[in-house]
Amino acid sequence: MTDYLLTTTTALVREAGARLLRDYSPASRITTSDELFATLRRNDATVAELLRPELLASVHGSGWETDEHATGPMPAGDHWVVDPVGGNLNHVHGMTDWNIGATLVRDGRPELVVLYAPLSDEMFTARAGGGAFCNGERITVSGKTDLAVALTGTGQARPSHSPATARGAGASIAAMMQTALYVRSSVPVGHQLAQVACGRMDVHWQLENVRSHIGPVLLVREAGGEVTDFDGKPWEITSTGYVAAAPGVHSAALEVLRSALR
Structure with missing residues (x-):
């Protein structure tokens, strides 16, 4: 079936x-x-x-x-x-x-x-x-282990953000720009997640977890990626946000983002 x-x-x-x-x-x-x-x-x-x-x-x-x-x-x-x-x-x-x-x-x-x-x-x-x-x-995710050479990204999950979400997005981008090799902010989110799944990008994060991300998140997971919420717990459909990354850089990316959002 x-x-x-x-x-x-x-x-x-x-x-x-x-x-x-x-x-x-x-x-x-x-x-x-x-x-x-x-x-x-x-x-x-x-x-x-x-x-x-x-x-x-x-x-x-x-x-x-x-x-x-x-x-x-x-x-x-x-x-x-x-x-x-x-x-x-x-x-x-x-x-x-x-x-x-x-x-x-x-x-x-x-x-x-x-x-x-x-x-x-x-x-x-x-x-x-x-x-x-x-x-x-x-396809499989990247084998990188050093966030300093990682290609990372985020994007606007939906047409408008609350002020708090917008501030968090800005802070997270600024923090990642000081740590990773490259930061991309673009849409569609599914495009970036597909790039993570096939190893072209290494990290994607979102402060919002909306319906249109559900399938692309599955792509990353089935390609061997690690997808968690910002507490490090496995992604669920009810998660408020997530970090999807190659396993070798996921922990480092999560720590950068958590520090920026405190």
């Missing part, structure tokens, strides 16, 4: 990517708020209208998470969490970092994930307990 679901989901997400590519142009320039939000909604609808009926039909009785920016526990049973266009703002402004993510959450735990970056044609997939893959090839 899971093999069938993964194959089906991968094909659907690839088709959604092809549809978004038809509306993508590196020359796109948005000038008004009306145009911006209309285009964002159109992109989301393009993906959701394709994926929603097909994914719900593929798992009998499954539900659909309507807010990919929600936090906290999820109900029992099977639920699809879809990030229609991760990095939607990038897409509509002609930038390259955007993707489509679909995750099946079963009884509060991610079961499978498909994350597709159409412009690079990279299809990231993972199943719980089954490893992580990019275009069918198994």
